[in-house]
Amino acid sequence: MRLQERINQAKLESDRGDYYDALGNLENALEIAEKINDKKNQGIIHTKIAKVRYLVGETDNAYVSLNTAIQLQRENNDYANLAVAYNIKGVIHNTKKEYEDALEYYNSAKNLYEQEDLEEYISEVTLNEAKAYIALQRYEEAKAHLEKTIILSKKYEQRRLLSSALIQSGKVSSALNNNELALTQVEEGLVIAKAYNHLENTNEAYLTLSDIHKARGDYKNSYDYITKHIRLSDSLLDIKRESLAPGMTSQSINKYKDAEKAQLIEQIEEVNAESNFTRITTILSIALITILSLLTLSLYKNNNIRLKTNNMLHKKNDELIVAKEKAELASKTKANFLSTVTHELRTPLYAVTGLTNMLLDENPKDHQVPHLKSLKFSGDYLLTFINDILQINKIEANKVELDPEIFNLKNKLENVMSALSNSAKDNGTELHFDYEDGLPEIYNGDQLKISQILINLLGNAIKFTKDGDIWVRAYKIDQKDDMYRLRFEIEDNGIGITKEKQDEMFESFSQGSVQINRKYGGTGLGLSIVKGLIKILKGKIYLKSELGKGTTFFFEIPLEKAEKVEAPKVEETKQSNKMGELDLSDVKILVVEDNKINQMITKKILNKMGLYCDVVDNGEAAVEQVKSTSYNVVLMDIHMPGISGLEATKIIRTFDKELVIFALTAVTLEDKMHEFGEAGFNDIISKPFKQEDFEGKLYDVLSGKGVVSSFF
Incomplete structure (x- = not known):
């Protein structure tokens, strides 16, 4: 069987739930692709293997296959299939309740689909994003992503995604206390799911409708839908058991079930044959049950007051726990909000302070100087304000440690x-x-x-x-x-x-x-x-x-x-004058930054220091540039389309451990700092920065005075 035939066969087997047969065909297809050195299909097959392994519960193996696929797809600039891999990786993180990581991968997948003009595939990603936001109880963000999913799934007639998006919209509406709208949305999703035999969506609709009716106080309908959910769940589990039983065909499982039924019938006949003995046993059992019931009633009456008291205490404890959880969620939401807002403020502020300093250094006219100084003062004041907000946030979150x-x-x-x-x-x-x-x-x-x-x-x-x-x-x-x-x-x-x-x-x-x-x-x-x-x-x-x-x-x-300590030696803080002492003719710096204004500012600052640089605007390009050119320093932004600066740095560290990489970023919250160390950064320069500090760090690296290893 040829390569494409095996891939197609594996898809058919996976669609009908024969996962182990699908896995066998994919592994055979991979061998063929490796023999003919077909890198693109190798990446596709590894992605498909990862998906099947995830479906059968082999999450760790799925992750290994997925990372291999991502590496191959990056090498081949196969951005469409890289987006597929990112989406699956997001799903795995979502399953592990690592929602923030999942959202990063979903965002990368979405950006790549947009870049490749593959709009029809975006709906699945936005649906996955919405599910992550629902898990985080960020309902307004979930609502926006679901609206986009519904529009796209209608446009491209994606019934399964449309059905799921409507059901998820019902969850959001219910969480936002609009149960009437929630019912309409879920019922519409259920109709579509039944019409196209989407059993997983049907089952989720039953559970969601049960929850909504319960919230409305309609316990009869809530009970009816939860019963339907349990029955369908059992059926789906039976199907899954069959598909997850290696070496066992559906026919053999049916024979096993028939044998179980025959054994039950035989047991019933044995009970009937001993009916006389059973009758006596039944009478004695009834007598015993009557005595036990009277005893239970007596105990119930004696303990009724104590139970009521305990229930009241439990209820109070539950209320305290709920209040505590709400407070923790509010604190976390506030921290995330402040992190996002301050990051968004710092990015344009980098442009304001950078351009102002440049204009002041370029011999402005006398009447312009007071205006520029006022602008500089305003920028510095705003930065101080942002830093104060961040410090309060860190203090309230107990993230400030003593440094004696x-x-x-x-x-x-x-x-x-x-x-x-x-x-x-x-x-x-x-x-x-x-x-x-x-x-x-x-x-x-x-x-x-x-x-x-x-x-x-x-x-x-x-x-x-x-x-x-x-x-x-x-x-x-x-x-x-x-x-x-x-x-x-x-x-x-x-x-x-x-x-x-x-x-x-x-x-x-x-x-x-x-x-x-x-x-x-x-x-x-x-x-x-x-x-x-x-x-x-x-x-x-x-x-x-x-x-x-x-x-x-x-x-x-x-x-x-404490005992008297020797006064520390005073270090030279102004390094800019010392740049002239260095031979900068062969120094190469790579700036990785997607914002055009920030690219221009960073480049001008480096040029002023006598340094020249290359500029790329995304993580994938940074990896390729480092592979093809020898650099002394990389200045890496974090938030970019495609893969992030963190991900790009991790990839670079797989083949270059020595290169100095600075995170040049507006990210400032310390609870994220460990991620920079794990990714392989040497240091972080927070935007907007003091130019003398920036020059000092570069001088130390380029002079060999302070070649930094990881700062964590």
């Missing part, structure tokens, strides 16, 4: 005051410092978080104090061995805070009043961050204030006294 180190507390306080002294002078305000005599200076603690707390509190005091004084104090309130409990005070004689507003000061977006917000600026997030950081440091914060007379913030934290 030995440091000089007195020097730290002096450095913070020195850094903000110019702002104080601009306001005509004088800073005063009081560090308790005899108080140790060297401690082991998280100095970065302490700095952030001090900068926020002192910055606030300066902002609200004009032509006044601010006092910063540090002193001991308790000591046990080397563990000190220290109190810090930041006192000002500025505008003060009303009694009514003091309780709200540590809440997000709170600044006392709208008028204060407009006059003094700021987002109102600083004190919320301070409170969260102090809680992480196992401390507490409070304040006292009087309107028109000033405010004092107090915070207390435990710190462990």
